[in-house]
Amino acid sequence: MTSTSRISGGPGRHETPEERADRRWNELLQELRVAQTGVQILFGFLLAVVFQPRFTELSDTDRTIYVVTVMLGSATVAALVAPVSYHRLLTGRRLKPQTVTWASRLTVLGLVLLLCTMCSALLLILRVALHNSLALWLVGCMALWFLVCWFVFPAWALARPSPEREK
Template identity: 55%
Template sequence: MTENDGAPGRNETPEERADRLWNEMLQEVRVCQTGAQILFGFLIGVAFTPRFVALPDFDKNLYVATVILGAVATGALIAPVAFHRFLTGHGMKPELIHVASRLIATGLTTLALTIAAALLLLLRTATGNPAAAWGLSTACLLWFTATWLVLPRVVLRRTAARQAAAREHGDTGGGGGPLR
């Protein structure tokens, strides 16, 4: 093994790196998986409540779209486990990590949409104020976009700029490195 076969700043083989990344990915997806499954379970029950038949057509259609989004989110977040089962023992962990990362991103995106749509349905029903429901649901979706997509990119750019400046000035000290 040569030094730094794995991630920068680590002395790990490509196989060790793949194992580490896979374990980190599993820890991350467990949280999202559980939340998506619980939300999906609650959504399924809504159609069987007495109040459901009295909903306007828009809300019934919104409910159907929300349940479909919830099913897609749940499926995408569970898919890496099934994918792993099929590929175990074939020496394809780097490919698994790449595909699982895409599935998790899809799951997170559809989970955010599911939460926003469920919130819209709930607020339309609970408040009777469609404009407020749309505004609050949109704000929630913007919050997810800001914290799940924009903020990590900002942190990554700032860290990369700080590291580039440190290299330019010959500073090789640790600290402030990118998350791995």
């Protein structure tokens, strides 16, 4: 491989588009392993709730919250498992950079859906546990915390001047 076919843009990595796609794909797989495990455990617990004896005692509002939570959990699983399907169906078609881009977008969508699923599950649990409006405030605080940890901190890190990016 000649040096002219390599990407150069400063002191960082010097990799071809294919090497970059391979690296990004491997990084994405590691991230998905963490997210998928937690989502699948949460979803499994959600599916089991309906079979508990006390489920019949839930109010109509709490049952609605439960159904919304299960649907959000299903959508989350779909979005976070979709990159595997993308990769499997597109392997060997010389579309790795595009596959990585779409898989990354689906992963971000999956994280947004996971945030919604977590908040919905928390709302249901706290409504049943507390029987008062404090549940909504606690969920709001937790939603804000998720947003800060998952989206605000990374955005802040991107916005901060970095010696490596200034070169």
